[in-house]
Amino acid sequence: MSSTSTMAPTAPGSLGSDVPDTELLAYLDAMLRWKDRRRTELASLDEAALAVDDADDRAAITPDVTLSMTLWQAVSDRLALIQATWDSGRVGEQERRRITTLVWGSLEQPGTRGGQSLAVSLPEACRLSDSLASSLRSRLRLDGADPDLAGRLRSLRQQVERIADQVALIPGSRSGSAATAHRALDERLSDVTERAARGADVGGLLGPLESQAATIERDLIVAASARAHAKADHAQASREVAELAARGEAVRALALRARASVSPAPRLGIPDVAALGPVPGDPAGLTAYRERLERVERALTIAQGEYAAALTRLEDLTERAARVRRSLTEGGAGDPEPAILALADQTDGLLAARPTDLTRLEALVQAQESFATAMGGRS
Template sequence: MSLDLGMTNAPGSTPRAPGRLGVPVSAAEALRYLTDLGMWLDERRKQLDAIDQAALSAPDQSDREALTHDITVSMALWKAISDRYELLRVTFDSGRVGPVQAEQLSTLIWGRLDVAPGDGREATRARMPSGAESNLAVSLPEACRLSDAMSSSLRARLALETTGLDVSIRVKGIRESVERIRDQVSMMPLGATRDRTQRELIALEQRLFDVTERAKRGADVGGFLGPLEVEVAARERDLIVAASRRHESERDAARARELITALAARGDAIRGLQAQCLAAVTPAPKLAVPDVRALGAVPDDPDAIDALLARLGLVGKALDQAHETYARALGERDELQGLLGALDAQVAGSPAVTAAERADLKPMRDQLAAVLAATPVPLVRARALMAAYQSYVRTVTNNGRAPL
């Protein structure tokens, strides 16, 4: 099968991004990058359309279904990159780049880019490659490299490489992908996973060397290049996704530590409020105040961190409820004490209250005051006495005025 895919260069044509996160991007750098990225987007869209058409034309239904999620994710990647490109163009504003815009351009290029799976044609959500089940968070250059890797893999799986494509160009593309894999391996944490990935990298390098040597001797290496391109592209794709998950996990771990510190401080304060409430009123609420420290240290495993964040959310809700409940109980005591003072002032300032009525009110008022001064305050008695005292005050002072 031979199709014009729009991009005749080998995979790995991601535009070189200027600077790094936090380093302002000059107008000249931004112009070059936007020009290259715009051309890359146009060519990649043509290539994805050709890939999509080839997949739909595949005679084997099972092959079409197997390719669906990678094609869908590739479309989602293109859309996310295109949206970020439009934001870059707006910020660039035809070259009117001051210090603020230079910082914004750097952030838009190197900051987080969320890629939501979905091709816009149906409601279903495609699975991200290699176990990344939710939105993928990568920088713009990483998203472009991931798109290159996935497109290269799809082209090879669909046998869409142009027949006239020089072997040296394809080998060069594989070599560039291998070097990017090497860079990804160097950023992995030490451990068994890195050791295994290093061994896989060595095996890929050996296969590339063998293919190169065969080509130098004039042998036909077309049958070796396709499978190698598929494996290299898939490996690069998986490592980019894994790096994204590690970065996301690191951010989640930092967020979990911040939440634990904040929830621990809140919990200590609410337990103090709880102690005040238990000593101040009866019956007092009896809600447990969770201690977030009981959840232990922040784990290293990403799934365990997700589970911890969910538990921290529940702890936060429990603390909210405890805070509201104990504060409400203390607030009722304070409200009753304040209302007693207001009623006293109303009686004292009302000439309509007779001496006999004041004599009736005094024992009621004294009993209510004694109950409110008790430790703890019996709220049930206090409510009943307040209702009686307030009712009598209304009766003797409601001389054409609105009741209190």
């Protein structure tokens, strides 16, 4: 792994804003690249964490590895909805606004620290993932034997400035400990930078400093998210309605794609948050309303999973059929048996039809694989 981790791109617009198609496409392309690179990076980090000999060190690292993977999955799921809404660029103003709502709306990803929901937006989740990856690389000593000292100091300075921005968001009565932690970190970084400028060897000081900075930034992001999640007021509920409306439209687009592509397709109902009516203004009514919003969110999550799984099954069977077809043409074992060629032709015809009969397709693919295995054993 290189000493420089991939960093998430800057998200365009704001919640529900209209952003030009070109900016949305550039952001989506960059995010998909970030997602793939971060997945590769997390696999390396997980492998390195499992190889740590000291049980206490491994136990200290594992929660951050787990949180990193949870965040990656939350980002991946949200990107799938954005792609469904983007629909290969067939978007108008309404779809563009839904996309920025999906970008800046809460991921509501469960399973994080203490069982609490981590109500972060897509950009916040990416920034937290970047911070965790940086911390893990440092703690697992994956930055290489000849690190870029100036680059690491510059990255640390940028991180300390981001921490200052996070501290400024904390209400004054509760900002004391965070402000103290920021001052101490800033002083340590200034001291290390001055030592480096005088030619001192500061390599041994940077790792712990990077780890501390990443931990502080992570905790501040989580704390900021918790404060946002704790606000059960009219504005917050209205925002959740807008997010669920955009997500609902995206899941409906995913469902239409699945129903047009495969048979049998899931037939789950997709709730319409608009059916709940306007957000009530009284506290008691708002509490009950937010409980109904949670049920809508759970139903959308289940529906998204089912329709995505159906499309994934089609992709898997298509790839398996392609592998068998390649083995027939590239195997170098003479002319294929007419029977298996006939199966391959039936499979190709079935794949060309929409919706594709998944039950029949799976049977044909399994038959081809069995036939190819048997023929290979006889050759």
